[in-house]
Amino acid sequence: METSARLLRLLSLLQAHREWSGADLADRLGVTARTVRRDVDRLRELGYPVNASPGTGGGYQLGAGAELPPLLLDDDEAVAVAVGLRTAAGQGIEGIGETSVRALSKLEQVLPSRLRRRVGALNAFTVPMLRGPQPNAVDPGVLTELANLCRDAERLRFEYSDHGGAASRRTVEPHRLVCSERRWYLVAWDLDRDDWRTFRVDRITPKPPHGPRFAPRTPPAEDLAAYVSRGVSTRAYASHAVVRLLVPKERAAERISPSAGVLEAEGPDSCVLRTGASSLDVMVIHVMMTGFDFEVLEPAELTEAIRTAHDRLARSLARSSARAAKSAPRTPDGAGRTPGTRSGSGAGS
Structure with a gap:
């Protein structure tokens, strides 16, 4: 034993x-x-x-051998597991995405070539029917390649497209993959910028050969999920805000994703949201769309932006009410009663 x-x-x-x-x-x-x-x-x-x-x-x-090692799986079972892991990784199924990538990396390392071809054919000629469009779909092959480079501490060379479509060449030391809903991010040390950076995986096009190996650095944060969440929901935007939501963190998390803001528990009936937006006007809409009562903690300018929006909405409501009153049907004398009668008295009084 x-x-x-x-x-x-x-x-x-x-x-x-x-x-x-x-x-x-x-x-x-x-x-x-x-x-x-x-x-x-x-x-x-x-x-x-x-x-x-x-x-x-x-x-x-x-290494990969001529036959599948004895994993207690036959060929069909091995193909089914590989396809299932690829599907789970590519669709970002909650809770199993990162684990699927690690398991797929191990499995593909030892799959014989004939099974790799079967798995590749199934993925190439299978069209999934999803609940909605997938504008940011990630190639599972890229995910497994990045996972292997993180595992082996090898430098990664790739072409990266920013949000405007401009392409650039990057050389990084990959550290970890982070999955948020259906979007994947790579946390890596950017050698050209001499700092930690977060890259969207769907914008990465690997450009081998990779390497050499490197000594792993201390990560930028102990909680990398929170680090990426702050980066994509707050640091990436020009305007930042901190607001108190008057609901428990668990309830707020049902409507606010990690890519929309970072939630911090404050008490049994409130939590703090740290978030960002392209401008304070957009921030007002962003906070209102949470659907929760809130209190602005910072910046003070956001309170002024909310007041301006409130006044604009009040004027709009006043104009709409006046217009509705003018278009409403009226009684013959304009007062809701017919001529020859007086309010509060009978016909013979």
């Missing part, structure tokens, strides 16, 4: 990283380098294609 558990641990390490030195594997497993070599031979006997390169810079790498 100890040997079996160690083999499973060794296989997991080989799947999680592109290449390991014998010394690193021995240290992780708590055994000698000789035991590592014997365990690698056992994996090969079981059908796992483990490549070894000699020398001081050499190591072990899990």
Whole structure:
């Protein structure tokens, strides 16, 4: 049982990283380098294609073999799993998108070529019927390529199109993929700008060859999901605001996505929304569209913009009411009663 558990641990390490030195594997497993070599031979006997390169810079790498390794899956099941993972990754299904990319990266690493062709054909000639248009669809192949580069700490070269359609060449050190609803983002260190940047994956076109390898840097934030949310909902805009919503955070989160603002719990009956917009006038509409009562915390200029909008709306309502009164049907004497009668008295009084 100890040997079996160690083999499973060794296989997991080989799947999680592109290449390991014998010394690193021995240290992780708590055994000698000789035991590592014997365990690698056992994996090969079981059908796992483990490549070894000699020398001081050499190591072990899990490769793709002529046959599918014994994963307790037959060919049809392996294809079904790969297609399902690609679909989940490409459609951004809540809660499983990032996990699907990691699992697909491991599976495609060992799929034999004949199964890769079947998976590719199914994806190329399958048209999904979605609930709505997908203007920002991401190629699952690009996702898995980026995930592999993040895993292996290899530099990425790509062409990037900004929101205006202008293209530029970038060289980055990729760190993590972040999924928000149906949109994917890459958090990476931009070598040309010497700073952390967030890139929309649907605007990335990889330009191999990639590399060399790099030493991973300390990420820009511990919570990368919140970091990306702040970037796409606040920092990317000219006008910023902080408002208190008079509802619990859980209820606000049902209507406000991470790409629209960052929510912070404040108490049982309120929360704080940090958000951005192209202008204060647009910010007024953005906050109103949340559908919740609110209080502006900052900036003071937003309160003035709301007051201006309030006065404009009040004038509009007054004009609409006056117009409705003029067009309403009237009684013969204009007072709601016929001539010859007086309000409050009978006909014989």
